[in-house]
Amino acid sequence: MPSIRAPSSKRTASLLVAVKCRPLTEAEQKRSRHIIQVTNDKSLIVLDPDLSKDYLDLIQNRTKERRYSFDHVFGPGCTNADVYRNISSTIAGVIQGLNATVFAYGSTGSGKTYTMVGTPKDPGLMVLSLHTIFDLIKKDKTSDIFEVSCSFLEVYNEVIYDLLEKSSGHLELREDPEHGIVVAGLRSIKVQSADKILELLNLGNSRRKTESTEANATSSRSHAVLEITVKRKQRNQYQSQILRGKLALVDLAGSERASETNSGGQKLRDGANINRSLLALANCINALGKQQKKGLAYVPYRNSKLTRILKDGLSGNSQTIMVATISPADDQYHHTINTLKYADRAKEIKTQVHKNIGTVHTHVADYQRMIDSLQIEVSRLRKELAEKESQLSIKQVETAADNELSWLNILSRETSENVQERINLQKALFEIEETNIRNRTELQHLDDAIAMQEVIEKDGAVVRALRSRRQVILDNIRDNDEAGTGYKKDIEINEKHRHQLQDMIDEAISNNGNRTYLHILSQYRLLGMTNTELQFEMAMRDQVIHDQRDAMRKLWNVLLGLGLDQQQVMDLAAKQGIKIEESTTPQASYLSMMQSPVVSLIRNPPYMLHPGPSMQTYHSNACIFQHHQGHSSVAYAGSQIDSPTVCREEHHSSYYLHSHDHPCSAYYGKGERGSSGGLNPCFYTPEKPAQEACRLCPVLNAQPSPCSKEQSYSSKDLRHQSQETCFASGQSLHEVSPSGSSCRHLNEESVSNGGMNNRLHGTYNFLNLLTKHPDPLPNFGAVGMRPLNSPGL
Numbered sequence: 089m090p091s092i093r094a095p096s097s098k099r100t101a102s103l104l105v106a107v108k109c110r111p112l113t114e115a116e117q118k119r120s121r122h123i124i125q126v127t128n129d130k131s132l133i134v135l136d137p138d139l140s141k142d143y144l145d146l147i148q149n150r151t152k153e154r155r156y157s158f159d160h161v162f163g164p165g166c167t168n169a170d171v172y173r174n175i176s177s178t179i180a181g182v183i184q185g186l187n188a189t190v191f192a193y194g195s196t197g198s199g200k201t202y203t204m205v206g207t208p209k210d211p212g213l214m215v216l217s218l219h220t221i222f223d224l225i226k227k228d229k230t231s232d233i234f235e236v237s238c239s240f241l242e243v244y245n246e247v248i249y250d251l252l253e254k255s256s257g258h259l260e261l262r263e264d265p266e267h268g269i270v271v272a273g274l275r276s277i278k279v280q281s282a283d284k285i286l287e288l289l290n291l292g293n294s295r296r297k298t299e300s301t302e303a304n305a306t307s308s309r310s311h312a313v314l315e316i317t318v319k320r321k322q323r324n325q326y327q328s329q330i331l332r333g334k335l336a337l338v339d340l341a342g343s344e345r346a347s348e349t350n351s352g353g354q355k356l357r358d359g360a361n362i363n364r365s366l367l368a369l370a371n372c373i374n375a376l377g378k379q380q381k382k383g384l385a386y387v388p389y390r391n392s393k394l395t396r397i398l399k400d401g402l403s404g405n406s407q408t409i410m411v412a413t414i415s416p417a418d419d420q421y422h423h424t425i426n427t428l429k430y431a432d433r434a435k436e437i438k439t440q441v442h443k444n445i446g447t448v449h450t451h452v453a454d455y456q457r458m459i460d461s462l463q464i465e466v467s468r469l470r471k472e473l474a475e476k477e478s479q480l481s482i483k484q485v486e487t488a489a490d491n492e493l494s495w496l497n498i499l500s501r502e503t504s505e506n507v508q509e510r511i512n513l514q515k516a517l518f519e520i521e522e523t524n525i526r527n528r529t530e531l532q533h534l535d536d537a538i539a540m541q542e543v544i545e546k547d548g549a550v551v552r553a554l555r556s557r558r559q560v561i562l563d564n565i566r567d568n569d570e571a572g573t574g575y576k577k578d579i580e581i582n583e584k585h586r587h588q589l590q591d592m593i594d595e596a597i598s599n600n601g602n603r604t605y606l607h608i609l610s611q612y613r614l615l616g617m618t619n620t621e622l623q624f625e626m627a628m629r630d631q632v633i634h635d636q637r638d639a640m641r642k643l644w645n646v647l648l649g650l651g652l653d654q655q656q657v658m659d660l661a662a663k664q665g666i667k668i669e670e671s672t673t674p675q676a677s678y679l680s681m682m683q684s685p686v687v688s689l690i691r692n693p694p695y696m697l698h699p700g701p702s703m704q705t706y707h708s709n710a711c712i713f714q715h716h717q718g719h720s721s722v723a724y725a726g727s728q729i730d731s732p733t734v735c736r737e738e739h740h741s742s743y744y745l746h747s748h749d750h751p752c753s754a755y756y757g758k759g760e761r762g763s764s765g766g767l768n769p770c771f772y773t774p775e776k777p778a779q780e781a782c783r784l785c786p787v788l789n790a791q792p793s794p795c796s797k798e799q800s801y802s803s804k805d806l807r808h809q810s811q812e813t814c815f816a817s818g819q820s821l822h823e824v825s826p827s828g829s830s831c832r833h834l835n836e837e838s839v840s841n842g843g844m845n846n847r848l849h850g851t852y853n854f855l856n857l858l859t860k861h862p863d864p865l866p867n868f869g870a871v872g873m874r875p876l877n878s879p880g881l
């Protein structure tokens with residue numbers, strides 16, 4: 089299986105919002121007034137639908153007239169081709185390995201399906217996009233091989249169906265560590281021409297659930313997602329590079345008010361489900377919009393299948409276009425305002441776009457195979473279950489038995505929903521807690537920065553900006569905590585429900601003998617498999633991420649401590665065919681930190697947070713102390729840079745830089761110099777308390793260096809010194825700065841402690857390579873800095 093890994097060059101893109109106003113329909117022309125005025129290609133006015141407003145109302149600003157501006161505005165005279173012209177460049181990016189998402193959003197009957205699918209005379213965005221993709225492939229002058237595949241699904245009443253299957257079963261979502269959210273078992277058909285996809289599109293559309301409602305004669309009752317994947321394999325390239333672009337075209341079901349639909353029963357239930365998932369989408373748009381202004385806010389993707397499917401398009405790797413469709417009719421005023429409100433918020437949403445580049449080598453092939461075999465097992469069980477059910481129903485003759493079976497069906501459906509809900513709630517809770525861990529870390533940075541800045545100017549602009557940011561973060565923490573409490577309550581309710589269902593199942597087994605038992609057993613087995621798969625996925629992913637980050641952090645500490653800069657390390661690694669992803673370097677951590685709006689305010693000394701390797705924090709005569717014990721590690725660095733005590737703290741799998749009020753800083757006092765004459769950046773992990781670290785680090789205890797003059801090495805000497813030789817002679821390695829006040833300590837004990845030998849052996853080998861030591865080539869697998877194609881498992 090080709091593995092696709094995102095390279096480092098990311099571009100931040102804003103979600104592009106286009107508004108399209110359809111003409112009045114024939115029926116509307118008889119009863120409604122046109123209230124949309126498109127003032128130019130970027131703005132529009134929604135007129136007050138109430139004509140009875142008098143002059144006084146108007147001058148007192150009691151009018152309901154609203155003005156909006158967007159990236160593009162299209163009036164009733166515009167065709168789908170006019171809309172498409174403005175977004176075609178984004179679609180073209182798909183054949184270059186970029187992802188794009190286009191979704192139509194609006195109330196029922198506002199023109200979403202017309203915009204996405206269109207008519208033979210006015211083909212919609214789905215059709216036009218497909219033509220672009222195949223035209224570009226045809227015109228391509230390179231010798232690259234293209235492979236286009238397509239899938240088409242619908243989400244109806246919170247259940248996913250494959251529109252390319254005649255009678256599709258229920259499909260489940262799963263989180264893939266490489267590809268994000270994927271629909272397990274969804275058919276992906278390879279296609280050679282736009283016509284073939286259009287055929288599939290028509291077929292799928294004919295299978296879509298539609299109903300005639302008050303507002304629209306053929307109203308879509310489901311959300312439909314057409315996904316086109318373009319794989320581009322470059323011939324004769326190093327490792328056969330593959331670009332993989334993905335285009336998701338989404339036609340949402342229309343929101344409506346129950347009071348307007350004039351429907352009951354199933355129709356009303358459909359409407360409620362549609363509204364629920366659209367509300368979930370609106371909530372995500374809200375949170376994402378807020379996130380741009382306020383920093384980390386929790387985005388409730390898990391509240392619906394639709395939002396989980398759209399997650400990448402809303403915040404991940406995708407250039408995303410929202411086409412907000414509106415009706416010009418005065419009786420649709422509230423719907424129109426509502427659509428435009430969310431379209432307006434969506435303008436704030438940012439995504440990170442990068443090419444999906446991979447090689448034909450396998451990364452996580454083993455892991456993927458395991459998941460796939462589980463998937464196959466799940467579908468086999470599903471089939472078995474369906475067969476058993478049909479056998480049972482053939483044998484059924486008594487009405488009592490029918491009733492029993494339908495009761496059982498309800499029970500098994502409820503059981504399934506209960507399990508799925510619990511998984512979603514637990515994951516949501518986990519995500520919310522992660523978000524607040526990051527919020528709390530930022531709060532700590534801010535507290536430190538405020539304290540330091542207040543020494544300089546008590547109530548200056550910077551302090552005020554920092555305080556206001558602090559308030560925002562506090563609000564976010566409170567909001568997230570409240571949401572977390574809500575999820576915990578939901579989990580309790582879910583748990584109670586589970587017990588009730590279990591009681592009912594137990595009773596059924598004791599009363600109804602074999603058939604019931606078999607049915608429930610199969611269902612349970614099925615759910616058990618799905619659950620195991622999820623747990624397995626999560627555990628594997630977390631473990632891999634944790635191990636790799638941990639090993640990389642240690643390696644960077646050692647490498648940069650030797651005085652090499654990041655570029656040198658990367659160049660040397662590249663010579664060995666190893667690609668170090670930019671996003672994993674200390675510089676990247678530093679940059680992302682420094683790019684935050686508040687940190688940019690406080691970049692300059694004297695309270696610079698962490699200068700980063702490029703700014704020589706890891707000075708050649710800096711002091712590095714490493715101590716390994718089990719899974720904990722501590723590394724300290726004292727530099728000559730005139731900055732206050734700074735700590736880098738690792739929490740869970742995240743890696744933060746922050747100024748910290750811990751005993752080391754207390755020792756010197758805030759902003760005071762340590763014995764080195766410079767202030768000491770301090771690196772530690774939570775597992776190793778700072779006091780212990782201070783005790784262990786001779787420099788921080790302001791004790792004389794343990795190195796005698798004869799035992800000391802300049803950093804240059806050290807790099808040419810074989811550690812083996814040094815350890816063999818019973819010495820520990822220390823490097824002393826010219827002033828004698830800072831020291832690098834890397835001894836055998838610290839290397840061997842806690843079973844870290846293998847990893848450090850790898851590190852050591854790599855160091856030898858970097859310092860041109862004639863030892864064998866490094867074993868990168870041991871240190872987590874793997875050649876690009878290693879699975880890391």
Ligand SMILES: Nc1ncnc2c1ncn2[C@@H]1O[C@H](COP(=O)(O)OP(=O)(O)OP(=O)(O)O)[C@@H](O)[C@H]1O
Binds near residue numbers: 111197200304308
């Ligand atoms: N630009 C347009 N020009 C002419 N007619 C249009 C246009 N847009 C929409 N219509 C007409 O408006 C009606 C409703 O459109 P459509 O079915 O696309 O709405 P929708 O938003 O998809 O509704 P639902 O959410 O209920 O599925 C249809 O009769 C359609 O032909």
